Amino acid sequence: MIKLRSAAAALAVAALTLTACGSGDDGQQPAAGGQPRVLKLWHYESAEGAMGKAWAAAIKKFESTHPGVTVKFEEKGFEQIQKTASMVLNSDEAPDIMEYNKGNATAGLLSKQGLLTDLSEQATKRGWDKLLSASLQTTAKYDDRGIMGSGKWFGVPNYGEYVMVYYNKDLFEKNGVTVPTTFDEFTAALDKFAKAGVTPISTAGAEYPAQQIFYLLALSKANRAWVDSYELYKGKVDFHGPEFTYAADTMADWVKKGYIAKDSAGIKAEDMATAFIGGKFPIMVSGSWWYGRFQTEIKKFQWGSFLWPGNQLAPGSSGNIWVVPEKSKQKDLAYDFIDITMSKEIQNLLGNSGGVPVAADAAAITDPKSKELIDNFNKLTSQDQLAFYPDWPAPGYYDVLVAGVQNLINGSKPPAKVLDEIAQPYTENLADLGN
Incomplete structure (x- = not known):
């Protein structure tokens, strides 16, 4: 298990100063036969909330950097995903990328059931392991029992x-x-x-x-x-x-x-x-x-x-995590979308919209209330008070x-x-x- 005490101080710094890896603009082309590729995305953030605003901007940036690809976003309720995730992700109706609740009882359970993609290789390749502090990684990793804090990467947190x-x-x-x-x-x-x-x-x-x-x-x-x-x-x-x-x-x-x-x-x-x-x-x-x-x-x-x-x-804790269902048909696009949500542009928007970013520029957070929000978060993380x-x-x-x-x-x-x-x-x- 990761020792949370040793990483807590680093979390406060990471929340505002670490830089994000670049988005995966790899010149995606339409699928065979000229049909556009579609990334099916689920999340449950309200449109007027900080994360909702940030993810909407991320979708626009993703489509502009991925010609021939469209994002099909479906808003789901927290309770809806909480109660049906195991069933849906074990079917052909699974999205390509989904926001999901972190922890043993949720992401940990799905990882143990084999319903989530192991993101460990991508975490190293794309620098997510360098971007996120050890404390933030607690909710990204799960062992064979589905217990958080160690093991393989099955999710990527992108806010606190x-x-x-x-x-x-x-x-x-x-x-x-x-x-x-x-x-x-x-x-x-x-x-x-x-x-x-x-x-x-x-x-x-x-x-x-x-x-x-x-x-x-x-x-x-x-x-x-x-x-x-x-x-x-x-x-x-x-x-x-x-x-x-x-x-x-x-x-x-x-x-x-x-x-x-x-x-x-x-x-x-x-x-x-x-x-x-x-x-x-x-x-x-x-x-x-x-x-x-x-x-x-x-x-x-x-x-x-x-x-x-x-x-x-x-x-x-860290916020909810992006997970890639094992049945995702567009895993490469899902990884690219995660990269974009980690970019400074999106993280700065998140921070100025009332969210707690993990990869923003401190100087870019100018909204007074947002500064208050982040300051209180830093008080908790600097003293290992997140429970x-x-x-x-x-x-x-x-x-x-x-x-x-x-x-x-x-x-x-x-x-x-x-x-x-x-x-x-x-x-x-x-x-x-x-x-």
């Missing part, structure tokens, strides 16, 4: 991400709330909103956001060794230990106190975000992938962000956590019972791996 607290500055000012710098100040702020009849946190229990709050609460009692044990199987995890017990108890308590709405158990991520954009909630806890969209769509109030107060660890995501350890674990956190929010099961239920599939996966 982390979970933060977004806040509505106007609602904070209206309610006399200042930006908290400690966890006690944070809970005091939540309490002040709740007592004023305002539900403070916009979240989504039906998808990933609520489980990120659950994980942040666990991380407030955790250290790096605990994260390595939980995510990388370097030790045993006690689901009734102080970390998860505190998370489950506190989340249930926050619902009772009105910090989180009980009906948020059925809310999806998109509805969570649109509610925040509409000014209905003072706080939203989620990832940097919303940042660019908020820059574009929030017009009626001032907003900002801060790291979860008091924590030494936060959910985050991945809670659903990564085991196949199917995403749905397990969704159900568990929903039970905490709607109160249908007590915290101890929820912890029993999320422990079982994790323990079963360890047994399957021979751990």
Whole structure:
């Protein structure tokens, strides 16, 4: 396994200073018979988000440098790809290149199933192994068991991400709330909103956001060794230990106190975000992938962000990865497209659109809010504070956590019972791996 501590400092530098390899403009010609070649591309980034803007520009650059080739882009939902990837990639409907979630339970599982192309040779040939720091490469490599951090390259990350607290500055000012710098100040702020009849946190229990709050609460009692044990199987995890017990108890308590709405158990991520954009909630806890969209769509109030107060660890990692399905019919074109997304032109656009680039020119990032975003990411990476995501350890674990956190929010099961239920599939996966 890669030692994350030794690479963390390098990640902060790599996020802004490393240069990208050039795009593969190899004079592609139309296929035999004069028919144009088609690159079938799937991703799930919104058009107004930073990655959506960057990948749209990458498509234009790809087509201009590859005469006779067109890109057939199909937008897919995160949940759609999450639930159907194994089935689709094992069929003739597989795309040539696809954005996919990184981690043991997702990219690792597909690599173990033989559904992804081994990119190790291309990583060396095209310089991706030099471009990406060791810490970023953690989510690109998977061993024979599908465990991230070592083995062959099965994906290429091209941006960074982390979970933060977004806040509505106007609602904070209206309610006399200042930006908290400690966890006690944070809970005091939540309490002040709740007592004023305002539900403070916009979240989504039906998808990933609520489980990120659950994980942040666990991380407030955790250290790096605990994260390595939980995510990388370097030790045993006690689901009734102080970390998860505190998370489950506190989340249930926050619902009772009105910090989180009980009906948020059925809310999806998109509805969570649109509610925040509409000014209905003072706080939203989620990832940097919303940042660019908020820059574009929030017009009626001032907003900002801060790291979860008091924590030494936060959910985050490299961003989602480009994978090339084993059944891809245009692998050479897929590799060229990855090169283009790594080019300075596209990375600079990503950075100035509210994303966290891995190969931009630092001087080229001129947008003030984008600088704030990247600065906070660098604070996390420079101190080895990225703790991945809670659903990564085991196949199917995403749905397990969704159900568990929903039970905490709607109160249908007590915290101890929820912890029993999320422990079982994790323990079963360890047994399957021979751990």
